[in-house]
Amino acid sequence: MFKFACSKIRPYFYKNSIKPLQRNSFYIVFLTIFLTLGNQKIYSQELPTNKETFPAKNQSNTTLTKAEVSEKAADTIKKDSIIKKKKLLESKIKRKAVDYEKLDQKKKQITLYNQAEVYYQDIELKSGIIVIDYEKDEIYAGRIKDSTGKYTQLPVFKQGANVVEPDSIRFNFKTKKALVWNSRTDQGEFKVKAAITKKENDSVYFMKGARFTTSKDVDNPEYYFQTNKVKLVPGKKVVVGLTNMVIADVPTPIALPFAFFPMTETSKSGIIVPTYTDSALRGFSLQNGGYYFALSDSYDLSILGDYYTNGSYGLRFETTYGKRYRFNGNLNFRFENLITSERGYPDYSKSTIYNLQWSHSKDSKSNPNSRFSASVNLGSSTYFRQSLNQVNIGSNLNNSLSSSISYSKTFNSVPQVNLSLTATHSQNTNTEEINMTLPTLQLSVDRIFPFAPKDGVKKGFFKNINLQYNLRGENRVQTTDSLFFKPEMFRNLQTGFQHSIPLSTNFKVFKYFSATTALNYNEVWYFKTINKNFDPVQNEVITREVNGFDAFRTYSFTAGLGTTVYGTFNFGKDKKIQSIRHVVRPNITYSYAPSFERYYDTYNIDGSGTMQTQYTRFEGGIFGAPGLNMSNNIGFNLSNTFEAKVTERDSTKTEPKKIMLLNNLNFGTSYDITADSLRWSPMRVSGGTQLLNQKMNVNFAATLDPYAINNAGRRINTWNIDNGGSLFRMTSANMVINYSFASTDFDGSAKKNTQGNRNGGREDDLFGTNTDLSNRRQSQFNEDEDGEQNKESTELFKYKLPWDMNFAYSLTYSNNSREKTITGNSVMVSINTVLTPKWKVGVSTGYDFVQNGVTFTQFRFERDLLSWRMDFNWVPFGDNPTWGFFIGIKSGVLSDIKWDKRSLPDRVVN
Structure with a gap:
């Protein structure tokens, strides 16, 4: 936290830094500093004279030339070994104060008063008064009194990410030691206040009379831990001696002889303390105890467990993972072994329940053309109703669980191709039925307009003709909760592929009508079909599965004609309701599908052989079976919306306010041309609106049947109005209102x-x-x-x-x-x-x-x-x-x- 250079502090001034001194005074001060700094010994690069002589031994009469003498002398001269003097300061000191900056050359001190600030390297010091003593290599910062006599401008010392807010501080540059009075600092989630703090070095502090708390107000906390001895290593740990917990300034009996608190900003592994509970049927217990593993910055793991004195236990594994700008998710697995009562008693029972949850999402920016996501929630159907570690009312009342894991990829070709693989799971917790697709393959080729011009607008019947190709393949499993994850669940595995090629177009008719036509071709592949025949020995119809590839092909035709009609009713701009706008969208559709009787066979239903019925070998397939009866229907649909313009209460607004009266009001029915009776289907009426400033959602629906029923409750080919009733007979209706609002x-x-x-x-x-x-x-x-x-x-x-x-x-x-x-x-x-x-x-x-x-x-x-x-x-x-x-x-x-x-x-x- 406290870090200054080791060099001895000398007064260092910038140009025009001392404003109160006049020109002559400045020369005097400059000369004083120069003489102080200049009182040093100075050496040149000349070697000292060697007065000692050595006698010559075995001297030859060889005479050296002048060049050789110079070269010889150069070899004997030693290189300069003088070490350059270290700089007084490793960086510049920036300082300022509001009232004054005072230099006392006699005491060798610089005093900054009122909103004083000093900046040196990564150190920031702000206080009411700051005194720099460059003779003792010390700096002092403290508070000052305002006009009322109250202490203000407490020191704030910041070095890097560490911040200390004491009443006063005294620091030595050379030894790097400091004394701090009433220091306040944040260490992780803790706020620490100490009467006296001694700084030994950059990483070790000793505190006396300290309190630490997570309260926002460290000076007046609602609770704190009081201790007299503290060793603090910032960013790493806190070790304390005898510690007592104090609540509302009242000491409690809760005390520890010593304690250790990790203070790292990263996660650390550690023990999770369990909670004590009791149950009438399972005895005493310890819940949610375990260990937390901080494996890395990208993922972790928690292992939790429960134990009950009657033998019941539970285990949970929870992990969270993530990588920035790529993906994130979490995985939870829960298992419980439940024992009720005691062995030998009539109400004794034993069961195991489990639940698996997995959530994964991928950042779209990591790869825009590839996506992977997962949302899994599966397990025992009775888990949320029987779990001893969940009080989850919403899940208890809910009767379904669902999961989905999907991967999709887009190929930026021409035309564009989309591929996806999806595994789904749906589970009814009441019936314990489970349906899964493992997986579902979907492949689609974007629309192709073979007759459209390369440039220009597609307009007309031929230019708008387009076709697509869609492929869907599934492996579907239907099982029960008791057979889940067992080999038996795959005995009823169904596999199939569906190919579809829709050929469609749209165009305008009489300028105001939009027409659409489509010809749909479907081909379905199965790898398992059925065969039915009558067994005279068992006197019943036997259904056998036939393994092998088989396929059927169907086609259909659809056409539609629709338009939009706008109607406005004006009441005047001076009215509360200025106008009402009614939008009507009528639509007529026609659909035709021939009979595919060629895919049907007959079998006897009794031993006489005279009674036969038709069936198709594709019955029960995941993509259905070809239709036996020809379909020739006309559909009618009418949708309405109502919107009003009302006068604004705010007179400053010039435009009226638009409000929705009815979001939708739909009528729909159909007519079967080929049916010999009951050609009209019941009319479906549905609607919805939002009231009270769009806070209340109101949705309603009703089914209206034009035909009457007989005494047995079956529909008959007689109009309800001709049977003594009304035009329509309401068979069902429902209304749902949701309202969420707040102050x-x-x-x-x-x-x-x-x-x-x-x-x-x-x-x-x-x-x-x-x-x-x-x-x-x-x-x-x-x-x-x-x-x-x-x-x-x-x-x-x-x-x-x-x-x-x-x-x-x-x-x-x-x-x-x-x-x-x-x-x-x-x-x-x-x-x-x-x-x-x-x-x-x-x-x-x-x-x-x-x-x-x-x-x-x-x-x-x-x-x-x-x-x-x-x-x-x-x-x-x-x-x-x-x-x-x-x-x-x-x-x-x-x-x-x-x-x-x-x-x-x-x-x-x-």
Whole structure:
């Protein structure tokens, strides 16, 4: 932290640096400095005279020439061995002060007063007063008093990334030692304050009377650890002696004889302390204990485990990885061996459950033409209902799990080719049925316009003719939860390929109508077909699988004609509603597919041989089978949108405001030309709109059947109006309303209030909030970013309470067989509010009007204790009533200092 040059400090001035001195005074000072620095011994490069003589021995009479004498003398002269004197300073010192800079040549000191600053190499020192003593090689920085007598402008010493804010500091340039009084410094997540700090060198500090905390205010923290002996190695570690925990300036019985805290900014491996819990069916336990491996800057690994005294245990492996500008992801695997009761008791049971989650995403900038992504969530169907380490209401109420792993690549050829490989998984947790594709191959060639000109607009029937090629291949597996990852799951493996070539065009008819036509060719390859025949011995129809390649080919024709009609109803610019705009899009389609009877065979259904029925060997294929009956349909569809212009309340705005009355109102039906009866299909009516400043979404749909039904509830070829009913018979209807709003919606600072969870359930908190028992430092509410919540906390108390609310209403009506019943009618609501700047309260509940009962209900309470967080959540009734209480330090470095007590549901294994 403290680092100066080893050279002795001498006064060094720049030109015009001393403003108060006059010209003659400047010469006097300059002469003083010159005489001080010039008091040195100076040597030239002449050798000293050697007075000692040596007698000549065996001298010859050889006479040397003048050139030889000069060469000989040069060889005897030693090279200059004088070492150049080291510079006084290794760099320039920059300094400034507001009031004055005072030079005291007698005391050999330079004093800077009021907002004094000194810059030397990587060192910055700011303080009220700075005194440089170049005789003692020391520098002193301290506070100054303002007009009220209060100390201000505390020293701020910065070297590199280390910052110290003491009351005063004294530093020696030569020994590099320092004494610091009431130093304040940040080390990682810790804030450290010490009465006296002694700096031995650049990497070791000793502190006396120190306190360290994660509180933002180190001078008045809500808690801290008090110790008298501290050894600090900045950026590496802190070693302390006897340490006592103090809360609200009250010492607690919590003490340690010594402690070691790593202070590196990079992750470090270490032990994860478990949490003690108890369960009525499984006894006492230790949960979420293990070890964290900081393997590298790109990936890590956490191994966590649970153990229960009745023999149950759980293991979890969690890893996070990533490489900047390339990819990132995480992988979690959870396994639990559950034992209920004790061996020998009638309620004894044993089961194993697991769950695998993998999320991977690739940065599109790493390779724009290649993409890989993964979102996996699979495992036991009962995992989230039976797990002892998950309180995940959204996943518990959700009845499906899904996964997808995909790779795609684009070949920038002409035409462009797109290739993708996708593996999917869908799992129904109620029926425990699993469907997987391993994998799905998709290949598509971009549209080709064979008759379009190379330059110019494609216009007309022939120029717009285009064709494509699409290939889809699948390996589909259908199995159950009990056979998952076993060889039996591949016995029903189905494989197939589908080739499709659509040939289409579009053109204008009578200027205002858009027409489209398409001829579709499909070819399907299977590697397994079936054969049916009657077995007289067993007196039943036997279905046998036939292995081998087989294929069928189909074709169809479709055409469509549509237009768009605009209608505007003006009421006047002085009206509240100035105008209403109605957009109508009618569309008529025609589709034709012939009968492919050639792919059908017959078999006997009894022993007489007189009763036969048709079947195709391609039944049950993943891409379907060719149609036996000719299809010749005309479809009708009508879509509507309504938009209004209303007068703005703000008189300064000149343009009216546009609002959407109906986003869509659709009518659709079809007519089968070849059918001998019941040619009209039921009409489907659907619509949706947004109300209350687009905060409320309303969607509705209904099915209207023009035909009547008989006493058995079957449709008959008689109009419903001719059977004594209305024009249409409503067979089903549903309406869904979602409304999410908050107090911030009315002051222009609205924030999205969602708590998504990848395990399943809703993105909002209508099903309550999910609790991760392995990381209880997470809030039950949406934490505000720094600034918003802190700003509110400094106010005395707001006259308005911040809140948010999610509301959902669902209504379903059924009348297929004249039952005229409401099969579903429920409402769900979730409300969160901030009662005080530190108290948050939330509730999620609902009511089912059909079953006449309260749906899932959860109460949430949370108290912000600055560096600490306390919460309580309670599910009072239902299948899994629970409660939980937690209080602990928010900082991750002290996450083991907590108290977590909860009543987990005793989930009985089914």
